[in-house]
Amino acid sequence: MDRSTPTTRVWGRAALLAAAALLAFPGAAAADGDGDDKGDAPTEAGTSFRTATPIRPDQEATAEASTGDYLYWAFPVDTGQRATVHATVKLPDAAARHAASTWQVDVYDGLRRRQACRLGTPKRTVAPDAASVSLSCTLRTVRAWSEQWANDPLPGTYYLRLTVTGLKADDLGLPVRAETKVTTTDAGGAQAVDGSLAEPLVPGAGSDRQRPAAATEPEDGWSSGWWSSRWLWTAAGGVLAALAGVGGYALTRGSGRPARVPQGM
Structure with a gap:
């Protein structure tokens, strides 16, 4: 009873x-994210914004290059996401090097505006006998909309550039191996704002060897800021x-x- x-x-x-x-x-959001196909990992990097190699979040990319090269990758970041770029460089044999070197990563948005790092170590100087160097940069949360005068990160294609600075001329051209990866997290509704862009900030499709505009679009399309917690x-x-x-x-x-x-x- x-x-x-x-x-x-x-x-x-x-x-x-x-x-x-x-x-x-x-639960629905988690189900939508299951079973993503990350595809084959890229094994090269572009040498400019126009030839940046497209990569997707959580996809590991590698590239064989020479010390002194500028290496570029392009990746998508959508509204409400906070991206972190990771880069590790396997340095040349210590016996072939003559001095310390300084490596850095820079991240640019779809308008090629350099974005500041909230966290991480985007620049590091290593000794001549170091075997590798690891760098990282966590961006601010991507907003759905912003004032024209602001430098807020907006949804669209982002560029990761890996370079070496402060290097002696004798060390230029030595072989290196770069490994990069981009991870993203959802910041939640606390970062949500009213309004949205008419279109995400992506480069125009041209006759370049690679087309980051199409290749870096999220598999489920851009959210346009309609969803938040x-x-x-x-x-x-x-x-x-x-x-x-x-x-x-x-x-x-x-x-x-x-x-x-x-x-x-």
Whole structure:
């Protein structure tokens, strides 16, 4: 025999429905991200913005180059994402080098504006006998929209450039191996803003050997800023408000006694 009161049953159902509302959207988002095909890992790098080699998030890329070369990769970053670029350079044999070297990574957006690093070590000087050097740069969260005068990161194609500076002329041309990878995380609704770009910032498609504009588009397309976790909390808030109304009605019903009939009726 169920001895629970109607009010207890109402609030029990409310809790279950609220939990379901909170879990529904993250589960769908996770399902959409499963089974992504990262494709074959690139084994070369471009030498300019126009020939940057396209890579996708979480895809490891390598390139054989010479010390002193400028190496470029292009990758997509969408609204609400925070990207981190990683680069490791396998340096030439120590016996062939004459002095220390300084390596750095720079990240540019679709308008070729250099973006500042929030975290990481984008520049590092290594000794002549070092075997490798690792660099990283975490960008600010990509916004759906920004004022024209601002330098905020916006959705579109981004460029990773790997270079060496402060190098003696005797060390130019020595063989190196570069390994790069880009990872992204979702910042959540706290970073969401109203408004969106008409189009993501991607380079125009031309007759270049490679076309980062097409190759770096996300497999599911650009979000255009329509989705953020604020939608989740708004929906959950609406569900909880409705359930609170049902619960309030149940509480004010009293013990089920019939309403008092006015005298003289």
